[in-house]
Structure formats: C-alpha cells, structure tokens
Amino acid sequence: MSTAHKPGKAAGYPHCPPQPRTHALPISGRCSGEHAEVCQPVRNGNTAHYPLVKTVFCCYTMFLGDKFTAPQGQRGKAGTWRKGSPMTYVFADCLLDTQLYTLRRAGRVLQLRPKVFQTLTYLLDHHDRVVSKQELTEKIWPEQFISDATLESCIKLVRQALGDTGRTQQFVQTLHGHGYRFVVPVDILPEAQVPRTPGVEPGAAAASRPLFTPAIQPPLRKLLDKSKTSQLLQAFLDLVPDLSSCWIIEPDGQCIAGSPDKTSMDFSTLFDQVAQTHTAVTLAPYSVYPVLLSGALLGAIVVQQKRSESTPDVLSMLRLLSAALTQSAVFGLERTAILRDALDKYREISLLYTIAEAIGASLSTGQLAQLVLDTSHKIVRTEHGSVMLRHPETDILEIQAARGVEHPRKAVLKTGIGIAGLVVQTGRAEIVNDTHSDARFVQYTGTVRSLLCVPLKTNEHILGVVNLSNPLSGRMFTARDEKFLITLASQAAIAMENACLMEALRTQNAALERSLQQRQTPRQTLRWPGFPYTGQQRYGEENPDSR
Amino acid sequence: MEKKILIVDDEVHICALLSQVLEDLTDAGVELLVTQDGEEGLRLALAEKPDLLFLDAMLPNLNGYQICGQLKQSPHGEATYVIMLTARGQAIDRQRAQDVQANEYITKPFDPDMILEKASTILGIPR
Numbered sequence: 001m002s003t004a005h006k007p008g009k010a011a012g013y014p015h016c017p018p019q020p021r022t023h024a025l026p027i028s029g030r031c032s033g034e035h036a037e038v039c040q041p042v043r044n045g046n047t048a049h050y051p052l053v054k055t056v057f058c059c060y061t062m063f064l065g066d067k068f069t070a071p072q073g074q075r076g077k078a079g080t081w082r083k084g085s086p087m088t089y090v091f092a093d094c095l096l097d098t099q100l101y102t103l104r105r106a107g108r109v110l111q112l113r114p115k116v117f118q119t120l121t122y123l124l125d126h127h128d129r130v131v132s133k134q135e136l137t138e139k140i141w142p143e144q145f146i147s148d149a150t151l152e153s154c155i156k157l158v159r160q161a162l163g164d165t166g167r168t169q170q171f172v173q174t175l176h177g178h179g180y181r182f183v184v185p186v187d188i189l190p191e192a193q194v195p196r197t198p199g200v201e202p203g204a205a206a207a208s209r210p211l212f213t214p215a216i217q218p219p220l221r222k223l224l225d226k227s228k229t230s231q232l233l234q235a236f237l238d239l240v241p242d243l244s245s246c247w248i249i250e251p252d253g254q255c256i257a258g259s260p261d262k263t264s265m266d267f268s269t270l271f272d273q274v275a276q277t278h279t280a281v282t283l284a285p286y287s288v289y290p291v292l293l294s295g296a297l298l299g300a301i302v303v304q305q306k307r308s309e310s311t312p313d314v315l316s317m318l319r320l321l322s323a324a325l326t327q328s329a330v331f332g333l334e335r336t337a338i339l340r341d342a343l344d345k346y347r348e349i350s351l352l353y354t355i356a357e358a359i360g361a362s363l364s365t366g367q368l369a370q371l372v373l374d375t376s377h378k379i380v381r382t383e384h385g386s387v388m389l390r391h392p393e394t395d396i397l398e399i400q401a402a403r404g405v406e407h408p409r410k411a412v413l414k415t416g417i418g419i420a421g422l423v424v425q426t427g428r429a430e431i432v433n434d435t436h437s438d439a440r441f442v443q444y445t446g447t448v449r450s451l452l453c454v455p456l457k458t459n460e461h462i463l464g465v466v467n468l469s470n471p472l473s474g475r476m477f478t479a480r481d482e483k484f485l486i487t488l489a490s491q492a493a494i495a496m497e498n499a500c501l502m503e504a505l506r507t508q509n510a511a512l513e514r515s516l517q518q519r520q521t522p523r524q525t526l527r528w529p530g531f532p533y534t535g536q537q538r539y540g541e542e543n544p545d546s547r
Numbered sequence: 548m549e550k551k552i553l554i555v556d557d558e559v560h561i562c563a564l565l566s567q568v569l570e571d572l573t574d575a576g577v578e579l580l581v582t583q584d585g586e587e588g589l590r591l592a593l594a595e596k597p598d599l600l601f602l603d604a605m606l607p608n609l610n611g612y613q614i615c616g617q618l619k620q621s622p623h624g625e626a627t628y629v630i631m632l633t634a635r636g637q638a639i640d641r642q643r644a645q646d647v648q649a650n651e652y653i654t655k656p657f658d659p660d661m662i663l664e665k666a667s668t669i670l671g672i673p674r
Contacts, residue, residue, distance in 0.1 A: 222570070339567040343659055346564055350656040378660065 089124045090187040092171070094162060096124060103161055115140055116157045123158070123172060123182040128476075130434065132179035155180060170479045173431065183431065183479045220248070220291065220299040221256040223332030224325070232324065233259035240317050245304040248325070251275065251297060267302050274300050280315060289318040291325045298329055344379070348484055351375045355491045365389060365499045369401035372466055372492045377403070380452070380481045382468050389456070389464035389496070390415055390424055397421060397464060404469075418442035420465045423453040427462050429486055433476040452477040454485045456493040463496055550670050553580045553597035555588030555614065556632070557606050561655075565601055568659045575672045585609030592618045597627055599669050601662075602649070604633035604640065616647035628669050632657060 089096040095104040101117060103110045112120065118140050123131060137146050140154075155172060158164075164171040173183045233246045237259050247258040253268045270288045273281045275297055280289045289301040301321055305314065358371055369387035376385060384404030388397035397413040397420060416425045419440050423430055433450040435441040441451070450470045456463040466489050470476070552572070554565050562581045569579060580595060582588050585606035592600055592614065600618070604611040611631055618624040629651075631644045636654040644652045653662075667674045 222573075336567075339563055342560065343564055343567050346656060347659050350658045353656050354658075 087121075087125075087188060089121070091124070091182075091184045092162075096120065105161070105163065110161055112161055113157065115154055116161065119154050120158045120161070123180060124186050125188070127182040127184075127186045130175055130179045130181045130437075136180065170483070173479070178437070181433070183477075185478055185480075218333070218336060220250050220325075220329060221254075223298075223329040223336070224248075224257070225328070225332070226257065229257045229325075229328070230259060232321075232328075233257060236317070236321050240303075240314060242306055242314055243303045244306050246321075247302045248291070248299055249302055250299045256299070263302075267300075270302070271300055280318065287314065287318065289315075289322055291322050291329070293326055293329055293333075298326075301325070348379055351378060352487060352491060355488060355495070358495055363495065363499060365496050365503065366400050368492055368495050368499055372488060373401050373403055376466070376468060376485055376488060379484050380468055380477070381475075382470050384448075384470065385466070385468040387456070387464065387466050388413070388420060388424075389500075390462070397424065400464075413442060419451055420453050420467050423455050423465050424462055427455050427457050429454040429482055431477045431479075431482055447471040450476045452481055452485060454482065454489045456489050456496060458490075458493050458497050461497065463493055463500070466492075549576050549578055550599075550672075551578045551580060551595055551597040552599045552601070552666065552670075553582075553588070553591055553595065554601045555582055555585070555592075555606065555611070556601070556603040557583045557585075558603070559583065561603070561632075564659070565662070568663050569666055571663065571674075572666060572670065572672055577670060577672070583607075585611075585614060589614045589617060592627065593621055593624075596623050599666055600627050600629045601632050602629055604631060604635055604644075612643055612647050615644070615649050619648040630665070 087098045089098075093105060096102075097104070098121060101111075103112055103117070103120070119136065122136065122139055133148065133151055137144075137151055141150075155174075156166065159166060159169075159172055162171045166174070169183075171182060171184050173181045175181060229248065233248070237243055237246055245258065245260065245263070247255050247263050249255050249267055249271060251271065253266060253271060255262045255264070267286070267288060270281050270283055270286065274288050274290050278290050278292060278297065280287060282288075285305045285307075287303050287305065289303070290297055291299045291301060301318060303314070303318065355371065355375060358368065363371070369389075372387055373385045377383065382404075386402035387400045389400050390396075391398055395415045397415070413421045415421050419430055419432055419435075419438070419442075422440060430453050431450070432438050432441065432453075435448050435451055441448075448469045448471065452468045454466045456465060466485060468477070468481075468485065552569055554562055554569075556562050556565070562583060566579055566581060569577070573579060580591055580597065582591055583606075585608040588602070588606065589609055591597075600615075602611045602615060606614070611633065615629050615631065618627060618629070629649045631649045631652045632655065633640065633652075634655045641652050651665075664674070666672075
C-alpha cells in the first residue's frame with residue numbers, strides 16, 4: 001500500500017495548504033543561482049516563498065541550511081565552503097555539476113529531469129547516512145502529496161542514470177524500513193574560492209581545478225615532474241632576462257627545484273608573509289610568488305632579480321609560471337590518484353589469484369577461512385572479521401576463523417538469526433553501516449558500527465558467511481568492498497566445498513579402516529586351547545603351528 | 548649515499564604501478580629509475596649501479612636473462628640485488644633465472660605490499 005507524505009503535517013503545520021509551484025525556504029542567505037533576478041522571496045513568518053522559481057535547485061543551497069556548510073566525507077580543506085556556491089560531486093566514473101545541472105558519466109553528458117537531479121544531489125550530499133523516504137519527499141517535493149510509487153520511480157531513474165539497478169544497488173542502496181543510502185565514496189568540491197591574488201586568475205583557477213581533492217594532499221615535489229620542472233625553470237629564466245635565479249620552495253622552506261641550481265638559502269620569513277596574504281612579496285633582490293591550488297598554498301616561486309626593483313613584466317611572468325606549476329600539480333594529483341586506484345585494482349587481482357591457487361592446494365576449511373580474512377583485510381582494510389560455516393545438522397554458524405572484535409564471539413548465531421544468519425538464509429550480501437539502528441543485528445560486542453556480510457555459496461549450497469566489521473571509529477563499508485568480498489567469497493566457497501568433501505571423505509575413509517580393522521582383529525587372535533585352527537584359517541587348511 | 552632502484556619493464560602500466568608502490572621509499576632518499584627498453588636497462592644498470600633491480604624477462608632488444616647475466620659478470624654487478632619479475636612461472640624459467648644469478652624470481656601478478664616490504668628490507672630502510 002502506498003503512503004502519501006505530507007510535509008506540512010510533519011513539520012507541524014497541519015493546515016498548511018499544498019503549494020506545488022512554490023517552495024518554502026528558510027530565510028537565510030540569498031538565491032545566488034542563475035534565477036537570482038527572478039527569485040525574489042515572499043516572506044511569511046519564518047519562511048519565504050519563491051513563487052517564480054521554476055526549479056528549486058537554484059535555491060537548493062539555502063534549504064540545505066547548516067548541512068551545506070561542511071558535509072561529512074568532504075575531502076580536503078574544510079571550512080572553504082561558501083553558501084550559495086555551485087558544487088561538483090565526483091564519484092565512481094561520474095561527475096555531477098550543480099552549476100551546469102549535468103551528470104557526466106564515463107565521459108558522456110546526461111541531462112536529468114529536475115526531480116531526478118535533485119534527488120541524486122540530495123543523496124550525494126547526505127551520503128554519510130541513510131536518508132528516509134519521508135525526508136526525501138519533504139525536501140524534493142515540499143508541500144506536495146506524493147506516493148511511494150512516485151518516489152520509487154524517481155529512485156529508479158536515478159539508478160538508471162548511474163547505470164545502476166534495484167537488484168545490484170551499486171550506487172543507491174535501499175534499506176527496507178529505513179530509506180535510501182548512496183554507498184559509493186563521494187568527493188564534494190565547492191567552486192574554488194579564488195583568492196584575489198596576482199597568482200591565480202579566477203578563470204585559471206577553475207581550469208586547473210582537480211577532478212577531486214584527496215584526503216591528504218601530497219607535497220608539491222611529488223606532484224611535479226623533476227626533469228620537466230627544471231626545464232621549465234630554465235626556459236623561464238631564458239624568457240625573463242631580468243632574473244638571475246629561480247627556485248621552487250615548499251611550505252617547510254625546502255627548495256625542490258631550481259635554475260641554474262637548487263639553493264639552501266632560508267626563505268622562511270618571506271614565505272610566511274606569502275602564506276598569510278597569498279600574494280607576491282618582494283624584498284630586493286628577491287621576489288616570492290605563491291603557487292596555489294584551490295586556495296591551498298602548495299609552495300612558492302622565489303626569484304632573484306638583477307635589478308633592485310621588480311618590474312610589472314617580472315610579476316606578470318611570475319603569474320604565468322605560477323599558473324603553469326599549478327596546472328602541473330593538478331596533473332600530478334590526478335595521475336597519483338589514478339595510479340593509486342589502478343594499484344588497488346592490481347592488489348585485488350593479485351589476491352584473487354592467490355585464492356585461485358589455494359583452490360587447487362587442498363587446504364583445510366580453517367586454513368581457507370584464515371586466508372579469506374587475511375586477503376580481505378588487505379583490500380577492505382578492516383581489522384575485524386570472521387568466517388562462519390553452517391553446521392548441516394544443527395544449523396548453528398560455527399566460527400572457522402576470526403580476528404579483532406569478532407574473536408571471541410559470545411552470541412551463537414543460527415541460520416535466520418542475526419544479519420549473518422539472514423545472509424546465510426537468503427544468500428544475499430548485506431551492508432549495514434549503522435548496526436545500532438538495525439533490529440536484526442545481534443549484539444555480541446558494543447563496538448561494532450558497520451557490518452559487511454557476504455554468503456559463502458556455490459551453485460548448489462550456501463556453506464556459510466564471511467563477516468567484516470568496523471568499530472565505532474571505523475569507516476563505513478562501500479559497494480566496492482561488497483563487490484570485492486563477493487568475488488573473494490565465491491572463489492573461497494568452491495575451495496571450501498572441496499575441502500569439506502575432502503574432509504568428509506577422509507573421515508569416512510578412517511571410519512572404514514577402523515571398521516575393517518575391527519573385523520580383522522578377532523580373526524588374527526581367535527584361538528581356542530586344544531583347537532587346531534585359528535580364526536584366520538579356512539576349514540581344510542593346515543595349521544602351521546601343528547607342523 | 549642515495550640508494551637507487553631501477554625498474555626495467557616493457558609494460559608501461561607495470562612501470563607506473565611499481566613506481567607508485569615504491570614511491571614511499573623516495574621520502575627516505577631512494578631514487579627511482581625507470582626504462583622500458585632492454586638495452587637502455589643494461590646501460591642504466593651498469594652506469595648507475597642500482598642497489599635493487601626489478602627486471603622483466605621479456606624485453607625488447609635485450610631480454611631480462613641477458614641483462615642479468617651481463618650485469619652479474621660486470622665488476623660491480625654482484626652488489627645489485629636482482630628481482631626477476633615476470634608472468635612466466637614455469638620451472639624452466641626459474642632455472643634460467645637461477646643460471647644467470649638472479650637473486651629472486653617473482654611471478655606476476657605481484658602483491659604490491661610484498662614488493663614494498665621486500666624493497667625496504669633489501670635497501671635497509673625501516674618502515
């Protein structure tokens with residue numbers, strides 16, 4: 001049965017009539033979107049209606065309120081957000097641009113319907129938590145009655161745009177009874193706050209904005225190609241005859257490149273001034289010029305002039321050199337990220353190869369379970385995990401190997417009990433990133449925040465489950481983690497089934513041997529006093545003792 | 548004295564991945580040298596005297612076994628620790644690597660973490 005959501009009621013305004021073409025927004029800030037000229041608010045108590053806004057999105061940044069200031073999961077420098085700024089969301093092979101209202105996937109630009117676009121943006125902006133259906137309808141269809149079917153249809157279109165489906169749920173996960181969650185890591189980039197310095201032109205900064213902002217920005221020396229930078233500096237000196245030397249220094253004062261040579265001179269005082277103002281500083285015969293990336297100071301160019309005063313020509317040339325170095329740093333940053341990603345993929349391939357080799361190595365189930373945990377630890381980067389196998393008679397999930405908080409477990413799980421038990425029952429993997437709000441979770445330790453459970457299944461059987469968990473301080477699991485673990489578990493399940501069969505055969509063989517031995521033993525020793533035959537002899541054979 | 552690692556592999560992506568894996572060591576002053584050509588690899592190995600050499604077996608112009616053999620016979624060649632890194636995992640290939648005095652033989656796909664650990668140990672750089 002579908003449920004109609006009425007945001008007005010939920011917000012405590014039972015008599016608020018639905019206003020499908022207007023949007024109630026908190027009076028905070030001013031619309032800075034492209035409809036700013038027509039987007040004049042009509043105030044009504046604590047809210048303002050924007051009757052002429054065709055799409056709510058240009059005012060989206062306002063109705064997000066405080067959430068907009070620093071969403072969780074934002075990489076890079078916090079505190080550089082600006083209310084009303086357009087945003088760029090980068091995830092998987094997609095880039096969502098709220099300035100152009102476009103979604104770029106694998107290089108293709110897709111135009112989304114306004115509601116689909118808003119829904120996706122809202123999910124992206126709150127990817128750190130589950131968004132309830134009610135919240136989503138209140139935010140995307142304010143003061144409108146919409147059915148579950150409308151919302152589900154919108155989510156379906158979001159998934160379609162991302163190449164996702166309701167079955168795979170690689171991007172948008174449905175948490176029944178809870179809502180939706182965007183499960184792929186997202187980088188949220190605000191429009192670069194362009195410092196008004198001679199170092200970076202607004203246009204140049206936008207052009208040199210990286211596709212992402214990593215959590216830890218590598219130092220400038222790792223982003224620049226050493227030999228190319230030296231060539232660049234040499235070419236620069238050739239172009240500007242007023243200069244005798246040119247160096248690049250990092251914030252710690254270390255010279256990383258120079259022409260004609262590196263220097264060991266201390267420019268820390270000049271650099272500190274540059275760091276404070278982000279502008280050029282001259283102290284004859286030296287001039288220091290900042291190298292900035294998205295407002296962050298990566299380093300500085302120091303030049304030694306032949307004349308005591310810096311000329312405008314020198315400053316404009318320094319500006320160009322700074323822009324070129326920023327661009328090189330952006331390339332370096334993107335190259336590093338692509339390589340890291342490729343390395344992760346290579347690591348996965350290598351580990352899956354190890355597992356594939358283990359299949360033929362006839363390991364025991366315990367050894368295989370340990371191998372699964374060790375392998376997944378390297379990729380998923382969690383210290384905690386366990387591998388459970390279902391006992392065919394009792395249905396109890398028996399731990400084969402465990403590490404971290406998963407060892408020792410106090411609670412005994414059976415098929416159908418707990419999240420792990422349900423995974424064994426259904427054969428479907430599950431990510432639960434907030435165990436405390438999930439009634440299915442069986443508490444065995446107080447420190448588990450997120451859980452990833454993947455069945456160990458072959459074509460015919462579900463043998464057990466692989467559980468990985470993160471403590472309260474740990475990160476949440478992603479669809480990528482799930483995908484890797486599913487691949488690993490499917491390989492391991494085949495090996496485990498073989499190992500189980502082998503162990504069963506060994507047990508059976510041992511039992512048969514014992515049985516045979518028991519039947520043979522009396523024949524060897526059966527001898528009655530005075531009776532000429534032993535139990536081993538057949539009737540008619542001569543007794544060797546009687547010879 | 549600055550330590551050096553030379554990577555000789557005709558596959559660009561392997562060179563890039565190995566460089567990325569070993570990048571952490573550059574903070575400890577290790578210099579990375581990379582080439583995709585066999586002849587250039589031997590020239591660099593003889594001229595730069597790297598402490599560690601990651602060497603692919605199948606290379607253009609001069610194969611990895613030839614490079615390793617000629618390097619180990621050179622006056623300073625013994626000081627270079629040679630790791631053959633190749634997709635060929637047959638016993639005969641391992642034997643061939645042993646014949647040219649390669650110190651280790653690792654088959655692809657390699658475990659990046661193991662490579663970094665090995666390089667740190669060989670160069671004596673604590674991690």
